[in-house]
Amino acid sequence: MSVVAPFWEGLKHVFKKTFTVKHPYQRHELPDGYRGRHVLYLDRCTGCGICAWICPEKCITMVSLADQRIYPQNPEKRFPQYWYVRCCFCHFCTDYCPTAALDYTKDYDLAEYEKELIIWSPERLSKIPERYAEYRTKFHGWAGVDHVPKT
């Protein structure tokens, strides 16, 4: 066993890119189908409550909306409300939804300073997250990360 081998391995790493990502200015690029927060399509939801029934963490409550819009498929205006303190992101609700009213998003920054803000109302859930970061990063592992400016 030569003593040189570990030093040679260490020297090679000097010329590689860094692994550090400056979150939240730079973000790790997520694959399609990543199980982040949910998005709710209000025009598809029938208010059946299967999502609330299947939720293992009991984080979904069916609530009534107080807006003026008429939902023909959901006359009682009952929609799911998520309490993200409890959610474990198993997305059984999305898989079990019979009308595909729930979907995955890549939004995972859900921490809040106020307790009430972590309860996501149906209106808030229905907003599709916009792309937030200045930079997206691609993680290569062996070669560090590439910082790709958002186009």
Added chain:
Amino acid sequence: MRIMVRTDGDLIVEATPDIGYVHRGCEKIAESRNLIKNIPMLERPNIADSSHLNWSYIAPIEELQKVEVPERGRYIRTILCEINRIASHLYGMAIMAGIFSGHTTMYMFGFGDRELFLDLAEMLTGARMTFSFFPPGGVRRDLPRGFKEKLLDTLNYLERHLVAVDRIFVNNPVFIARARGVGILRKEDAIKLGVVGPVLRGSGVPCDVRKDAPYGAYDKVDFEIPTFKEGDSLSRWLVRFEEIKQSMAILRQAIRDIPEGPIARKSPIVVPKGEAIGRIESCRGEINHYVVGTGSDKPYRVKMNTGSFKNLPALPFLLKGARIGDMPIIYGSLDYWPVEADR
């Protein structure tokens, strides 16, 4: 876990592990919940190894429901489990060599490579560690586009990188001096104590559920069970190192031979009357879930028996007569996961 140790100078006379600090009562909670809702909870005891816990819980339910998983579903389960096994073994190797033995480079190598396999699992399941990916009847998603290429790229990379790990750590005189001959578990003692998994194979017993009672697609792939005769801490570490190579061989064969067809079959949300046991080889040894059903949607009883709990009797046995300074390396070589043992 707390380890109470009585010493004579530097030598350990008696060691008593005191477990139960992270006991969460999963088995009792599982009796009052729907069988689907139990999946995320029953895979939480070992988040580094969640797909095996999930499969072990689902296998007896599928047996009771008489639902057969389609072949493509079995292959996808095998692929995810082997990805998980590589990630977990890299974690175990990094913890033992990195934290308990002080080689920070191995710690960074292990965790850096593990990240790539978590990315693969994320691409397939949508989650990094707790996948909840095996409902009764099959899997939740098919292989995504580009997965095969990314998997083969990652395996090619790891194959090259394991050479560097081999050069720096496996043949490292400092690491060998630290781990060889420390915590020797002879073959007879290992069988008597009833240890499982890499700890048993490190003592020279070629016992693996994947070969003894094949499940999933393990009867269709060709692989070996690495064993070492010495039974010391180094050989337990090397078993994990060699198993990663075998897992890579399994992944290459599985992704090559995966058939077309459905990924899941319909299964009722009911645990039929009867009882069954699941046997799965997890990263820390054989893992069993015993499920009793009464025909309702909740299991009447779920009993877990995990690899870490079965390996626990080896700890006081190995610590007796060892030096205080060798305690971390013996503990690290067992790859003990406290939550899995306490359940």
